[in-house]
Amino acid sequence: MKAASPTAPDDLARRLLARLRPGPDDRLTAGVTLALVAVALGVSALLLTMNGASPSASLSAIWTGSLANTAGWTTTLLNAAPLLLVAVGACICASAGTFSIGQEGQVLIGGLVGAWVGLRLAVPGPALVVVVMAAAAVGGGAWAALSALMYRFRGVNVVVSTLLMTFLAIQLVTFAVSTPWLQESAQGSSGIADAQSNPLPAGALLSGFGQYPSLQLNAGLFLALLAAVGVALVLTRSRWGFRVRMVGLNPLTAKHTGVRVAALGGFTLALSGAFAGLAGGLLLASPVSPNRLQPGLSDNVGWDGLLVALVARNRPLIAIPVAFGFAVLRAGGDFLSATGVPYYLVDIVKALLVLAFVAPPVLVGLFRGRRGAAPPTPSPLSVVPIKTKAAA
Amino acid sequence: MSVLDSTSTILASGVRLTVPLAFAACGEYLAQRAGAMNISVEAMMLGAAFTSVATASATGSATTGLAVGVLTGLVVGFVHGNLSHRAQINTFVVGLVLSALALGLTSYLITTKQFASHQVGTLSIPLLRDIPLIGAPLFSVRWPAYLLILLVPLTWWLVQRSRWGLELRAVGENPQAADVAGIKVNARRRQALLWCGALAGLGGAYLAVGEVGSFNQNMTAGRGYLVIAAVIFGAWRLGRTLLGCLVFGLADAMRLALPALGVTLNPQLLVAAPYLLALLAMLLFAGQHREPAALGRPFLRGST
Numbered sequence: 001m002k003a004a005s006p007t008a009p010d011d012l013a014r015r016l017l018a019r020l021r022p023g024p025d026d027r028l029t030a031g032v033t034l035a036l037v038a039v040a041l042g043v044s045a046l047l048l049t050m051n052g053a054s055p056s057a058s059l060s061a062i063w064t065g066s067l068a069n070t071a072g073w074t075t076t077l078l079n080a081a082p083l084l085l086v087a088v089g090a091c092i093c094a095s096a097g098t099f100s101i102g103q104e105g106q107v108l109i110g111g112l113v114g115a116w117v118g119l120r121l122a123v124p125g126p127a128l129v130v131v132v133m134a135a136a137a138v139g140g141g142a143w144a145a146l147s148a149l150m151y152r153f154r155g156v157n158v159v160v161s162t163l164l165m166t167f168l169a170i171q172l173v174t175f176a177v178s179t180p181w182l183q184e185s186a187q188g189s190s191g192i193a194d195a196q197s198n199p200l201p202a203g204a205l206l207s208g209f210g211q212y213p214s215l216q217l218n219a220g221l222f223l224a225l226l227a228a229v230g231v232a233l234v235l236t237r238s239r240w241g242f243r244v245r246m247v248g249l250n251p252l253t254a255k256h257t258g259v260r261v262a263a264l265g266g267f268t269l270a271l272s273g274a275f276a277g278l279a280g281g282l283l284l285a286s287p288v289s290p291n292r293l294q295p296g297l298s299d300n301v302g303w304d305g306l307l308v309a310l311v312a313r314n315r316p317l318i319a320i321p322v323a324f325g326f327a328v329l330r331a332g333g334d335f336l337s338a339t340g341v342p343y344y345l346v347d348i349v350k351a352l353l354v355l356a357f358v359a360p361p362v363l364v365g366l367f368r369g370r371r372g373a374a375p376p377t378p379s380p381l382s383v384v385p386i387k388t389k390a391a392a
Numbered sequence: 393m394s395v396l397d398s399t400s401t402i403l404a405s406g407v408r409l410t411v412p413l414a415f416a417a418c419g420e421y422l423a424q425r426a427g428a429m430n431i432s433v434e435a436m437m438l439g440a441a442f443t444s445v446a447t448a449s450a451t452g453s454a455t456t457g458l459a460v461g462v463l464t465g466l467v468v469g470f471v472h473g474n475l476s477h478r479a480q481i482n483t484f485v486v487g488l489v490l491s492a493l494a495l496g497l498t499s500y501l502i503t504t505k506q507f508a509s510h511q512v513g514t515l516s517i518p519l520l521r522d523i524p525l526i527g528a529p530l531f532s533v534r535w536p537a538y539l540l541i542l543l544v545p546l547t548w549w550l551v552q553r554s555r556w557g558l559e560l561r562a563v564g565e566n567p568q569a570a571d572v573a574g575i576k577v578n579a580r581r582r583q584a585l586l587w588c589g590a591l592a593g594l595g596g597a598y599l600a601v602g603e604v605g606s607f608n609q610n611m612t613a614g615r616g617y618l619v620i621a622a623v624i625f626g627a628w629r630l631g632r633t634l635l636g637c638l639v640f641g642l643a644d645a646m647r648l649a650l651p652a653l654g655v656t657l658n659p660q661l662l663v664a665a666p667y668l669l670a671l672l673a674m675l676l677f678a679g680q681h682r683e684p685a686a687l688g689r690p691f692l693r694g695s696t
Contacts, residue, residue: 047497051504101484156674157688159429159484164621164667167614171664178660303492310485342503347496351489358489362479 029360036356044349053341065335066328070214075334077221078286080327082107082279084224086305087312087319088231089275094314095235096268097248102147102162103276104302105169106140110277111284112173113139115182115197115293118204118284128203133281140277141270143169148266158269166302174295182293197293206285220282225320227275232316244268276302304330307350311357326350396525402642402649404529408603410641411537412437412595416619417637418547419591421630424623425551426584427564429688431487432472434616435494436465436589437596442498444597445607448510454601455512458536461600465593466586468494473582480690491616499609511605512536534602536594543591548630550587560584564684567691577691592616621670627682640666 045055066076086103093100114136123131147165150156174195176182182197206218235241246254247261255261283289283297308326312318333346416433423430440461448457472490476483515535521527551557560580562570567577599615600607618640626633647662677683 047500051500099482099484101488150671150675154675156671157429157683159688160620160624161671161674163431163617164671167617167667168664168671171660175658175660303488306488307492342500344496344500344503347492348500351493351496354489355493358481358485359475359479362481366479 025364029364032360032364033357036360037353040349040352040356043352044345047345047348048341051341051345053339058336058339058341058345061336061339061341062329062332064332065338066332072331072335074216075331076324076327077217078288078327079330080323081220081224082282082301083305083308083326083330084228084319084323085279085282086276086302087308087323088224088227088316089272089279090306090309091312091314091316091319092231092235092244092275093265093268093272094309095241095248096244096265097251098158098265098269100144100147100162100269100272101159101306102144102166102169102273102302103306104298104300105162105166106143106273106276107280107283107298107302107305108169108173109143110136110140110280111293111297112169112176112280113277114281114284115200116176118200119182119198123203125203126207128201129206129285132200132204132285133278136281136284137274137278140280141274143277144273145266145270148269152262152266170295173293173297177293177295195295196290200285200291204285205287205291206282208287216287218287220286223278223282224323227278228316228320235316276305279305304350307354311354398649398653400525400528402645403526405649406638406642406645407529407533407537408641409644410638411533411540412599412603413615413619413622413637413641414540414634415543415595415598416588416592416616417622417626417633418543418630419588419595420619420623421626421628421633422547422551422560423581423584423588424628424687425557425564425684426560426581427567427684427686427689427691428473428477428581428584428588429483429487430469430472430585430588431484431620432468432490432494432616433588433592433619434612434614435472435487435490436468436592437599437612437616437619438491438494438498438610439468440464440593440596441600441611442501442607444601445507445510446501446505448601449507452508452510454510457510457601458512458594458597461597462590462593465589465591465596467589468593469585469587469589470582472589473585476690477578477581477585480692483688483690495610498607502607502609507607509605510601512602534598536598536602539594543594544630544634547587547591551630561684563691564686567686567689571691571693581691592619595619618666621666625666625670625673627673627677628684629682636666636669639669 048055048058064072066072086107090100090103114132117135118128118132121128121131143165144162147156147158147161150161151158177195177197206220209217209219209222235244243254243259243264246257247259247264251261251265254264279301280298283299283301284291284293304326305323308319308323312322329346329350333343336346337343416437420430420433443464444454444457444461446457447460448454451457468490472483472486475481476486512534514532515538516532520531523531549557551560559570559575562573563575563577563580570580571577595615596612599611604611619637622636622640623633625636625639643662643665646657647659650657650659650662
């Protein structure tokens with residue numbers, strides 16, 4: 001009874017263990033990543049000099065705007081909180097194998113529902129901020145749940161539907177802020193000067209959290225950190241998290257072990273939307289923002305949060321430093337653009353850095369054992385259907 | 393202005409807005425039939441729009457600009473294809489990052505230099521242009537628009553009638569079976585993306601050196617995503633896809649023209665309409681197996 005199957009159990013075990021200890025592949029990947037990051041930064045520097053700016057001066061401007069003083073730190077941390085929340089949400093649904101790109105829209109809808117509740121609901125005092133945040137989360141979650149339902153019942157591709165719904169969300173918010181829904185005093189019908197909602201009442205704003213000398217922090221940052229740590233623990237330590245990851249790694253196995261794959265996949269999608277919506281609430285109620293719903297409220301936080309999750313390879317704890325890095329670029333970029341260098345440079349740097357971080361593992365895999373070395377384990381980056389075609 | 397005149401004006405503006413969509417939609421249609429969900433059409437169009445204007449400004453020839461625009465689309469298609477169908481990075485990630493990169497790069501580069509304005513010429517067809525209502529909109533346009541007469545049937549023939557296209561559709565429907573039959577699945581998808589890149593590049597360049605004559609920051613403004621919506625709206629048939637482009641183009645023209653005509657219709661509704669229509673089309677057509685079965689799924693030999 002020898003060699004019943006070509007893949008003996010110990011061979012399988014060896015392969016699985018090989019992923020745990022750092023092998024030559026990991027070092028190679030790190031090397032390639034560093035090289036690509038260097039290339040990305042080199043290209044950025046080249047672009048800077050094309051614009052007649054000095055790379056070193058620009059670097060120091062980014063440093064001054066983001067980390068050199070407490071004002072910079074405040075801006076950076078304020079930027080980091082919503083990014084981290086969006087990224088954590090993206091980690092959840094990607095763990096279940098569902099890839100969604102609708103975070104930008106979910107952030108906006110979160111802000112929309114939060115603003116509506118904040119302006120219309122007469123909840124006394126500090127309880128209002130909790131209600132606004134909850135409403136924002138529910139709004140973002142419901143928006144994502146629409147995509148989940150369309151997939152569950154009509155088989156509509158999640159990536160495409162979340163993309164299309166993002167464009168709908170943008171128009172919905174633009175429409176909402178120009179109507180009496182969110183404006184008690186609609187000033188004229190010009191629609192240009194008044195394309196924003198009324199300001200939220202003071203009770204709906206996030207208050208400071210703790211005392212820090214000249215550093216202004218609010219509850220949002222701690223909420224985001226808590227979410228990252230909490231989700232990391234739930235995903236890796238709880239029974240529910242195990243099921244989620246099983247759905248992501250092998251939906252068929254999960255189905256055979258009794259997991260309701262479709263329901264769980266859809267629920268994680270809605271949950272990720274709720275995190276994005278919460279980020280929208282955070283942007284709305286942040287003490288330094290205008291505290292009004294504006295079409296530009298999301299400010300690409302949804303797209304950037306998605307990129308954070310990609311670079312962090314869908315691990316919520318890794319997302320913390322990555323979100324911080326992105327926030328440094330955002331805060332520093334704002335400061336840099338004040339010196340005359342267009343902010344778009346930061347967008348280029350971000351995109352190049354994401355490529356530099358996403359590409360190396362697959363490139364290394366491509367150049368190494370092209371023959372059977374890597375078993376086709378679905379990486380969290382591959383699109384695994386919630387519901388397989390055969391089961392439909 | 394008579395009703396006929398204003399209708400003709402809206403029609404003309406609609407056709408102008410449709411042509412770039414139609415070029416790109418032909419390419420996207422072919423790519424999606426191969427199973428390659430190409431989100432980087434926006435990058436192809438925007439990149440091509442920029443390089444065509446830059447080239448036209450440097451050489452003084454709008455036609456050279458058009459050619460370089462096509463080349464730019466090809467390059468983006470090549471990069472996208474190799475990253476997502478050779479290196480197997482998630483195709484949606486690649487598309488989004490490339491689109492973000494194109495938006496950032498073009499917005500940045502346009503601030504570094506001033507470009508002179510160049511436009512390709514208008515070609516009026518004698519007799520036909522005098523037909524009332526549709527004469528001027530259809531037969532008095534920038535000359536590259538007439539390339540559609542060539543490229544639409546060519547795309548249709550490539551997909552539906554050529555051996556290459558038969559294999560292409562097999563790759564989109566059942567890559568495992570196609571692989572067993574000896575078709576190089578990922579190579580075929582990369583080829584499809586090249587065709588898509590060339591046509592989307594032509595669309596973007598047409599917008600820049602054809603209609604507008606210069607480059608504005610984010611001048612495609614999501615038209616690439618609209619093209620994806622058009623292919624979905626068209627239920628992966630070329631004719632309906634082009635019809636979708638026309639509907640979207642006319643909606644865009646209405647949005648621009650209605651205030652001038654004194655009609656108050658919500659502009660957000662018209663902007664959102666294409667995306668809403670595409671979603672509704674997906675909801676309606678779902679379950680009828682119109683979508684290429686392997687659309688957006690990476691192909692790895694040995695995996696199911």
